[in-house]
Amino acid sequence: MKPKPVVPRAQADRDVEAAIDHLLSEAGESVALGFVGALEEAYRHLGRHPETASRRYGHELGLPGLRSWPLRRYPYLVFFVEREDHLDVWRVLHGKRDIPAWMRDPGER
Secondary structure (H helix, E strand, O other): OOOOOEEEOHHHHHHHHHHHHHHHHHOOHHHHHHHHHHHHHHHHHHHHOHHHOEOHHHHHHOOOOEEEEEOOOOOEEEEEEEOOOOEEEEEEEEOOOOHHHHHHOOOOO
16 A cells, blocks of 8 residues: 655644754754654654554544544654545644644644
């Protein structure tokens, strides 16, 4: 089976930029680069095996099809919906946040 392309929405890109900025200021360049590597690894995995991701938040939020996948070694989750021809990445959020609130209103932090 051919991997599906992973297509982040603009909000997901903003989430990633904010995470990188935070990691750069708090932990340094090597940690921020590690985050980017972990995100790329997650995208590769999800493109091949989207069904392995959790449906927990989709169930909690009443959003059928919403799945999440944790980054390795970083406390972030990738939220996406599988489409016929790609993965639609909605958000990339820190796992310690109030995820349901963040998914409803990206401005609430």
